[in-house]
Every structure is written in C-alpha cells, then in structure tokens.
Amino acid sequence: MxxxxxxxxxxxxxxxxxxxxxxxxxxxxxxxxxxxxxxxxxxxxxxKNKEDILVSLFEEKMGSFVGELENKISKISTASEKLHKLVEMHFHHLASDHHLAIVTQLELRQSNIELRVRINGVLKGYLAVVDHIVKTGMESGEFNPGLDVRLARQMIFGTIDETVTSWIMNDQKYDLLQLVNPVHQLLINGCGYSQSTLK
Amino acid sequence: MxxxxxxxxxxxxxxxxxxxxxxxxxxxxxxxxxxxxxxxxxxxxxxKNKEDILVSLFEEKMGSFVGELENKISKISTASEKLHKLVEMHFHHLASDHHLAIVTQLELRQSNIELRVRINGVLKGYLAVVDHIVKTGMESGEFNPGLDVRLARQMIFGTIDETVTSWIMNDQKYDLLQLVNPVHQLLINGCGYSQSTLK
Amino acid sequence: MxxxxxxxxxxxxxxxxxxxxxxxxxxxxxxxxxxxxxxxxxxxxxxKNKEDILVSLFEEKMGSFVGELENKISKISTASEKLHKLVEMHFHHLASDHHLAIVTQLELRQSNIELRVRINGVLKGYLAVVDHIVKTGMESGEFNPGLDVRLARQMIFGTIDETVTSWIMNDQKYDLLQLVNPVHQLLINGCGYSQSTLK
Amino acid sequence: MxxxxxxxxxxxxxxxxxxxxxxxxxxxxxxxxxxxxxxxxxxxxxxKNKEDILVSLFEEKMGSFVGELENKISKISTASEKLHKLVEMHFHHLASDHHLAIVTQLELRQSNIELRVRINGVLKGYLAVVDHIVKTGMESGEFNPGLDVRLARQMIFGTIDETVTSWIMNDQKYDLLQLVNPVHQLLINGCGYSQSTLK
DNA sequence: GATGAATGAGAATTCATTCAT
DNA sequence: AATGAATGAATTCTCATTCAT
CATH class of the missing domain: 1.10.10.60 (Homeodomain-like)
Structure with a gap:
C-alpha cells in the first residue's frame, strides 16, 4: 500500500x-x-503524474474525512442532528487546516475538467452521506417526504461549499464554526415542510 | 466604447x-x-491578454444579464416571487446558451485567483440582487426576520450554482427549467420561519 | 526635397x-x-522603414555638423589648430544636445550591422575631415611625416569617441568641454615626432 | 562552478x-x-536567458584574456614595453579568433544599455591594466607626468578598439598584427612629453 | 529505491508595415 | 497627403517527465 x-x-x-x-x-x-x-x-x-498528486491529495485528505464522517453520523439517530454534525465536521475540518482549505476551495478548482471529473469521484462518498441524511429525514418525517433528493443534496452541498469559499475569499477573518448553527437552520428549513403546506 | x-x-x-x-x-x-x-x-x-478575454466575456454576458435581472425583479412585489424569477432567469439564461453555461460553470473557474477576484467583482451585482430580495422578504414578513443576510445569500447562490454545475457535469441531460419550482421551494423554505418557531 | x-x-x-x-x-x-x-x-x-528614420536622423544631425566643421576648419591654417577646433566642435555639438549625445553614443550602436554600415557611410565625411587635417600636418611638418594616415585617423576618432562615450556612461557628470585641451594635447603628441626621433 | x-x-x-x-x-x-x-x-x-549567454560569453573569453594580460605585463618592466605587449596581445587575441572578434566588436554592441553596463563591468579589469601601465610610465618618467590618467586610458582603449573595429568592418582584409608597432608608436607619443615642452 | 540533469513540445504576444478611406 | 485599424510572422522560455547512474 x-x-x-x-x-x-x-x-x-x-x-x-x-x-x-x-x-x-x-x-x-x-x-x-x-x-x-x-x-x-x-x-x-x-x-503517475502531476495531476495524480492532486487527485491523491484530495483522496487522502477527503477520503479519511468521509470515513470519519460516516462513522460519527451513523451513531446519531435524527436527520437534523446528523446534518448538524455534517456541517460542524465540514467547517471544523477546513477551519483547522487553512492550507487544506485554500487548496480545496480555490486551487483545486483551477484544475482542468478531466481532473475535476476525478475529483467528483472522490466527492461521491461525501455526497452519499448527504443523500443518506436526506433520505433518513424524509423517512422519519423530519423532512418533507416530497423532496427531490438530488436537489436537496445540491442545496446542502452548495450552501456549505459556498459558505466555506466566501470565508476563504474574505481571508478567513471570521470564525467559521460560529456559522454551524445558522447554516444548519437554513438547511433544515429548506428540507422541512413548506410553510404553505403547514398552514 | x-x-x-x-x-x-x-x-x-x-x-x-x-x-x-x-x-x-x-x-x-x-x-x-x-x-x-x-x-x-x-x-x-x-x-490586454488572454485572461482579459475571459473576464471581459464574463463581464459582457453576466453584466447584461444582471441588468435585465434587476429590471424584471424590481417590477415584482413579493420576495418569493422575486426569488422565483431569479431562479427562473438564471436557469433560463444558462440553459439557452449551452456554450456559455460550460464556460461560466467550468472553464471560468480554472482561472487563477487574481482573475477570480475580478470575476467576483462582476458577481457583486448579482449578489446585490439576491441580498435585496432577502431583505425585502425579511421586511415583508415572508422570510424569517432573524436571517443572516450573508448566509441566506450564500445558500441561495450556492444552491443555484451547484444545481447548474451538476446539470453541466451530467451533460445537460435533463431539463434545467423543470428544476425552477423545486429549487425555489427549497430556498423559500430555507429563508422562511423555522418549523420549530412555528409550532 | x-x-x-x-x-x-x-x-x-x-x-x-x-x-x-x-x-x-x-x-x-x-x-x-x-x-x-x-x-x-x-x-x-x-x-522607407524604421531603420531609415535612424539613418536619416544621423545624416541630418551629423551631416549638417560635418558641413559646419569643414567650413570652420578650412579657415584655420595650422593642423594643430584645425585639430583643436575639431575636438572642440565635436564636444560642443554633443554637450549641447544631451538627447543627441545619448542616441549617437549608445542607442544608435544597438542597430544591426547592416545599418551600422550605412551609418559608417555618413561618418565618411567626418573621417575625411580628420584625414585632411592629418595630411595637412604631415605636409607642414607639424606632424610626423611617417604617420600612417588611417591609423592616425583611428586614434583621433577612437580617442574622441571613447571620451564622449565615457562621459555619457558617467551620466555627463563633468564638463566635457574642459577636456578639449588635454585631449587635443594627447592627439597632437600622438601625431607628432616620436621622442626618440627628436633626440 | x-x-x-x-x-x-x-x-x-x-x-x-x-x-x-x-x-x-x-x-x-x-x-x-x-x-x-x-x-x-x-x-x-x-x-538565465539569451542575453546572459552573451554576457557570459564575454566574461569567459575576456576574463581569461585579462588574466593572461595581467600575468604577462607584470613581468615586463618599462611602461612602453608593457603597452607594446598590451597592443600585441589584444590584436593577437582577436586576430586569432575571427568569430570572437566579430562578436566583441560588432554583435556585442547591439545589446541594450543594461547589458552594456554588465559588459563594462568585465571591461573594468582590462581598463585597470591600462591605468596601471599609464601610472607606471608617469612614475618612471617615460610618460608625461602631467597626463590625465582617465584621458590617457580613453585614448589607448579608444585607439585600439577603433583599430580593431575598422579591421573587422574592412572584412579583416589586412594583417592586424602588422599594426602593433605603429599603433604602439602613436600611443607612446600621445603619452609622452609634448613637443613644445621639449623645445 | 533514489537521483537530478537533460529533454523538447508548445503558445502568447509584439510591433513594423500596409492600405482602404 | 494623412490616417490608424488591422495584420501576421516570428521566437523565447517553461516545466512535466524520463532514464542512465
């Protein structure tokens, strides 16, 4: 190995x-x-070549993170709490390694498309965790059972990713971890029953 | 000129x-x-140079789009409907020009950081529209008045952007415009009153 | 014209x-x-082309100078005094037009060889004046009649030219005209009877 | 190294x-x-770049030559003989390598000013040898003790350099080494006691 | 396994010159 | 005569990758 x-x-x-x-x-x-x-x-x-360093870098750093993620999340029962843990771990992972944060949010995206396809392969594991959370929530009734899982996943990942990128682009001048709760709330709301439905 | x-x-x-x-x-x-x-x-x-073509391209194509966006949205009164128009126009803009979609979602991001800063300058206009919608909604009571505007903006932009990118990465094999309503619903929910609050 | x-x-x-x-x-x-x-x-x-500007520039500025030179020098009888006038006019010409001095001593020499051959054509007139002075001196007995005219000319031109170039390379920080007498003396000595001959 | x-x-x-x-x-x-x-x-x-080849070339070829020059000249006692050796070695050095002669007399001067400053650095060593000869001659009484060393150096270098350049410009069609004696005589005269002083 | 000197393909950019108006 | 927008040829240098030691 x-x-x-x-x-x-x-x-x-x-x-x-x-x-x-x-x-x-x-x-x-x-x-x-x-x-x-x-x-x-x-x-x-x-x-194999330079690109392989980049992909491997992402695989190593992200792969082990996804492993941890799956492990921690499996021990939590509600979808909402699972999602909270996901956001927290994601933010914590990048906030605790600024170099890695810069590389994943900015530099790795300068790679060519072929490479990005491979990176997406690595992301699959992460996105599967998200999908799992969404489905859990839909089944338990925490989330709107009418959700489009793919769209919910895109909202969750897009929101988290954009939040981290903004934090990086602003030179990490605020505490990312303070955003765990409000971001979690936004996502929970998004996945929840629509207001009109509730009325 | x-x-x-x-x-x-x-x-x-x-x-x-x-x-x-x-x-x-x-x-x-x-x-x-x-x-x-x-x-x-x-x-x-x-x-000025090759990069300048890329930035100018984005400025031209995005600048005029933001202009239209502001114009159309100003004629709508509710935040929810404004947001619906935003999603619809965003998806329509890129779905109707596949080449442009590929360039903005994939190629433009391969640029170096300096360039990305200039691109962000262009994005400012778009994000200002999003901010405006969020504030409108918070004032009218449509949205949760306790929202963090920046986070709400990041959710809206992150979700929309991720949705388009996924569509591109999947070779545009489904109809992006069909996602207007569900995406809009996710975002409206996200910005709305949290369920717990309602109870 | x-x-x-x-x-x-x-x-x-x-x-x-x-x-x-x-x-x-x-x-x-x-x-x-x-x-x-x-x-x-x-x-x-x-x-005709860019090079032609350079050659023409040199022809105009140097051509008229050589005309003046011939005129003034023809009115002087002794070779020594003619040579003194030559050095004086040469130094004065360039000391009074710093831009021209920089161009002739430094920039014009960056031209390619073909161009330099044409510039040499322009220099012919100047060198003919020098030759004439040397011959006058040899005939009058002021200079060593055994001189090799070409070598004497190369010493005279080489010395004057090197003196001006050094002055330019030192940012013209001393008064070039103060060197007229000592340079003249060196050249007169060089063209004169060798010491051993005199003994 | x-x-x-x-x-x-x-x-x-x-x-x-x-x-x-x-x-x-x-x-x-x-x-x-x-x-x-x-x-x-x-x-x-x-x-480092193309220009660096040119400067390095000059440093190598001229540096070793100046070394030899210093060595040989230090073994000679009179200034006149030292100067004779300088002229002879200079002419011999370039006459024995036509390619090098063309490069140093013509091509190297097409360089820009910044480069020429570096070339001048290399020339310093050569000019120091000339200065040394002049001072030796002034002290021994061979040369006029009233000489301006800088001007004498400019005469010596200017004359030698112009002689070589003329030889190159005339396609090296005569034997440069035959000019050693007459050029030496011109320079010795130039540095000697002025005729008027002798009378 | 480890080295690092050597390779050579590949592309952005400049600027003298032209010519339709 | 005068303009100035358009032309397009021409070349340096970088850097991922190899392979003899």
Whole structure:
C-alpha cells in the first residue's frame, strides 16, 4: 500500500503547503519535490503524474474525512442532528487546516475538467452521506417526504461549499464554526415542510 | 466604447464557442482569432491578454444579464416571487446558451485567483440582487426576520450554482427549467420561519 | 526635397527624443509618431522603414555638423589648430544636445550591422575631415611625416569617441568641454615626432 | 562552478560561432542549442536567458584574456614595453579568433544599455591594466607626468578598439598584427612629453 | 529505491508595415 | 497627403517527465 510508505504522505503534505502558499500554477513538481525533501524523479515513483498528486491529495485528505464522517453520523439517530454534525465536521475540518482549505476551495478548482471529473469521484462518498441524511429525514418525517433528493443534496452541498469559499475569499477573518448553527437552520428549513403546506 | 466596435463582440462570441468546445487551456488565442475572423494581433487591440478575454466575456454576458435581472425583479412585489424569477432567469439564461453555461460553470473557474477576484467583482451585482430580495422578504414578513443576510445569500447562490454545475457535469441531460419550482421551494423554505418557531 | 517639409524634421526630432528617453528597443514607430504628432502611417510617407528614420536622423544631425566643421576648419591654417577646433566642435555639438549625445553614443550602436554600415557611410565625411587635417600636418611638418594616415585617423576618432562615450556612461557628470585641451594635447603628441626621433 | 561543466563551455562556443555567422538577432536560442548539441531547455540550466549567454560569453573569453594580460605585463618592466605587449596581445587575441572578434566588436554592441553596463563591468579589469601601465610610465618618467590618467586610458582603449573595429568592418582584409608597432608608436607619443615642452 | 540533469513540445504576444478611406 | 485599424510572422522560455547512474 502506497500510503504506508513515508515518502507518499511526505509528498502529499508538501503539495498541500506548496500549492496553498504559491498557488496552483506556481506549484511546479520540482518545488513540491524540494519541499518534500526528495528528488524530482522520486515523485514519479509514487505518483503517475502531476495531476495524480492532486487527485491523491484530495483522496487522502477527503477520503479519511468521509470515513470519519460516516462513522460519527451513523451513531446519531435524527436527520437534523446528523446534518448538524455534517456541517460542524465540514467547517471544523477546513477551519483547522487553512492550507487544506485554500487548496480545496480555490486551487483545486483551477484544475482542468478531466481532473475535476476525478475529483467528483472522490466527492461521491461525501455526497452519499448527504443523500443518506436526506433520505433518513424524509423517512422519519423530519423532512418533507416530497423532496427531490438530488436537489436537496445540491442545496446542502452548495450552501456549505459556498459558505466555506466566501470565508476563504474574505481571508478567513471570521470564525467559521460560529456559522454551524445558522447554516444548519437554513438547511433544515429548506428540507422541512413548506410553510404553505403547514398552514 | 469598446463594446460598440463590432470586432469586440465578435471576439467575445468566438471565445465562448472555442473555450466551451476545447477547454480554456486548449483555446489558443490563434484559434479564437480564427473563429472570430480576425488576425491574432487584432485580439490585442481589444484585450490586454488572454485572461482579459475571459473576464471581459464574463463581464459582457453576466453584466447584461444582471441588468435585465434587476429590471424584471424590481417590477415584482413579493420576495418569493422575486426569488422565483431569479431562479427562473438564471436557469433560463444558462440553459439557452449551452456554450456559455460550460464556460461560466467550468472553464471560468480554472482561472487563477487574481482573475477570480475580478470575476467576483462582476458577481457583486448579482449578489446585490439576491441580498435585496432577502431583505425585502425579511421586511415583508415572508422570510424569517432573524436571517443572516450573508448566509441566506450564500445558500441561495450556492444552491443555484451547484444545481447548474451538476446539470453541466451530467451533460445537460435533463431539463434545467423543470428544476425552477423545486429549487425555489427549497430556498423559500430555507429563508422562511423555522418549523420549530412555528409550532 | 524631403527635409524642407515640416513633418520630416518633426519626425526626426521626435525620434531623437523618444530614443534617448526610452532606449532603442522601446522606441516603437508608433511612439515616435505620437511624439511627432502624426499618424503611424505618415511616418512611411517620409521614411522607407524604421531603420531609415535612424539613418536619416544621423545624416541630418551629423551631416549638417560635418558641413559646419569643414567650413570652420578650412579657415584655420595650422593642423594643430584645425585639430583643436575639431575636438572642440565635436564636444560642443554633443554637450549641447544631451538627447543627441545619448542616441549617437549608445542607442544608435544597438542597430544591426547592416545599418551600422550605412551609418559608417555618413561618418565618411567626418573621417575625411580628420584625414585632411592629418595630411595637412604631415605636409607642414607639424606632424610626423611617417604617420600612417588611417591609423592616425583611428586614434583621433577612437580617442574622441571613447571620451564622449565615457562621459555619457558617467551620466555627463563633468564638463566635457574642459577636456578639449588635454585631449587635443594627447592627439597632437600622438601625431607628432616620436621622442626618440627628436633626440 | 558552472564553467567546469562541459556543457557550459560547449554552449558558449556554439554561441560565438552562431552569433558571428548569423548576427545576434538571427541567432535563435534553438540554433545555438543545436550547434552545441544540447536541447533548447538545457541552455536555461546554464544561462538565465539569451542575453546572459552573451554576457557570459564575454566574461569567459575576456576574463581569461585579462588574466593572461595581467600575468604577462607584470613581468615586463618599462611602461612602453608593457603597452607594446598590451597592443600585441589584444590584436593577437582577436586576430586569432575571427568569430570572437566579430562578436566583441560588432554583435556585442547591439545589446541594450543594461547589458552594456554588465559588459563594462568585465571591461573594468582590462581598463585597470591600462591605468596601471599609464601610472607606471608617469612614475618612471617615460610618460608625461602631467597626463590625465582617465584621458590617457580613453585614448589607448579608444585607439585600439577603433583599430580593431575598422579591421573587422574592412572584412579583416589586412594583417592586424602588422599594426602593433605603429599603433604602439602613436600611443607612446600621445603619452609622452609634448613637443613644445621639449623645445 | 533514489537521483537530478537533460529533454523538447508548445503558445502568447509584439510591433513594423500596409492600405482602404 | 494623412490616417490608424488591422495584420501576421516570428521566437523565447517553461516545466512535466524520463532514464542512465
């Protein structure tokens, strides 16, 4: 397993730092190698090509996060609380690693479309968790059973993602974690029974 | 005024097509020039550099759209209906120009951060419209007066944007306009009184 | 006659200024045109191409100077005094027009070899004056009759030219005219009877 | 040390040939690379840019020459003989490498002013040797003790340089080394006691 | 496994010159 | 004569990737 070899994670971590500090275009392979303390050629013993570093970076950082997410959320019963945990963990994950936040919200999106398709593959796991929460809520009656799951997922992911991106674009000058409750409330409302229905 | 010169719009339109069909990086300036029916050098009479084509393209296409948006929405009285019009116009704008949709949702985001800052400048106008709708709704009692306007805006924009991006990533294989109503409903719910409040 | 048309000299003068202030490579035809207050295309009504501006510039500024030189020097009888006048006029000519001095000593030499051959053509007139002085001195017995005229000319021109170039490279921070006498003395010595001969 | 790497000198030598035969502007980097038997990109492992090749070329070829010059001249006692050696070595150096002569007398001067400042840095060493000779002669009584050292240096360098340039401009059709004695005589005279003083 | 010197494809941009008005 | 918008050829340099050691 690649990831058990020390240089693998060394390169990944160097890539996060170099990309965050210099931007995607200035993140030459040779710079990442230097930051990782390995030779340029060594990179190619662990990664197929430059794009592969990026995808792997996302897979490692996001993959383990999704694992944790699934684990924590499975232990919670209500959809609303699950969603609260999702928002909290998402915000906490990125607020606690500014370099990673910059890379995922800004730099990784400068990649070409082909790469973004692969990144979307990684996102699938995350989105499956969201779908699961939505369905749980619909079944339990917490959410409107008439919801379009895909749209609900897009609202949840779009809202969370946009909130993080705005926070990054504003130089992280406020506390992202303080937005967990209000964002959660917006999403719960969105997924809930429409007002008119209630009347 | 640049945009009164026919070649300016000619180049913009050629750029939309060439970039949508080939991707930003494969869209060589010479290809755009050829598609526009002008010489390579002519591009540089109208645009500072290749990036400037991209930003200008967004400014032109988005700027006029925001103008229309403001106009139409100002004629509507309720926040809910304003928001419905926004979603509808946004989806219609991009659904009716597939090339433009690809460029705005995918290609434009490959630009570097400096460029993205300029793009955000253009987005300001759009977001101001969203803010206006949210405030209108809060004042009229349609929306929860306790809303955080910035968060509400991020939910609205994030949801709409993510919906369009998903549609593009799925090769536009369904009808985006059919999503106007459900998306609108999600957003209205999100901005409305929380269920618990109502009880 | 081209040079009687006002725009001809207007362009020449603009070229001297633009080249002196911006350097040879930044002296685009369009900049010269702008400085001269004419359209780019107008340049080509008076000059065959960009190089032609440079050669013409040198011809005009140097040609008239050589005319004056011949005139003044013909009125002087001794070779030594003629040479003194030459050095004085040369230094005075360039010290009184800093822009021209920069152009002739630095910028004009960045031209390609073909152009430099043409410039040498212009220099012929100047060098003929020098040759004439040397021959006069050899005939009158002021100078060593065994001189190689070509070498004497190269010493005279080389010394004067190097002195002016050094003055320019040192930002013209001393008075060039104060060097007339010592430079003249060096040249007179060089052309005179060798010391050993005298003994 | 760059210059110990074989490719460094390989590229320098290729550059001398290519620039001499084609002129500086026609000497594309790819042509120099081809002549040196390396890839285009390899040039940039050894040189910052195209101009850097030119300056480095001059530094290498002129630097070692100045070293030799200092060495040989230090072993000679009289200023007159030192000067004779200087002229002889200078003429011999360029007469024995026609390509180098063309590059230093013609092509190197097409460089821009910034570059010429760097070239002047290299020339400093040469001019220091000249200054040393002049001072030696003034102290020993061979030269006029009233000489202005800077002017004497300008005469010596200007005369030698102009002589070589003329030789190049005349397609090297005569033997430069035959001019060593007469040029030396001119310079010795120039630096000697003025005739009037002797009377 | 590790190195890092060497490779070479690939594209944006400038600016002298033209010519329809 | 004068204009100035349009032309398009031409070249440096970067950087992901390879492979001999």
């Amino acid at each position: 690649k990831r058990n070899k020390p240089k693998y994670m060394q390169i990944i971590d160097a890539a996060v730092t170099v990309i965050a500090e210099n931007g995607y275009h200035a993140a030459q392979v040779s710079r990442i190698a230097k930051a990782a303390g390995v030779a340029d050629g060594t990179i190619y013993l662990y990664f | 640049k945009r009164n010169k026919p070649k300016y719009m000619q180049i913009i339109d050629a750029a939309v097509t060439v970039i949508a069909e080939n991707g930003y990086h494969a869209a060589q300036v010479s290809r755009i020039a050829k598609a526009a029916g002008v010489a390579d050098g002519t591009i540089y009479l109208y645009f | 081209k040079r009687n048309k006002p725009k001809y000299m207007q362009i020449i003068d603009a070229a001297v200024t633009v080249i002196a202030e911006n350097g040879y490579h930044a002296a685009q035809v369009s900049r010269i045109a702008k400085a001269a207050g004419v359209a780019d295309g107008t340049i080509y009504l008076y000059f | 760059k210059r110990n790497k074989p490719k460094y000198m390989q590229i320098i030598d290729a550059a001398v040939t290519v620039i001499a035969e084609n002129g500086y502007h026609a000497a594309q980097v790819s042509r120099i690379a081809k002549a040196a038997g390396v890839a285009d990109g390899t040039i940039y492992l050894y040189f």
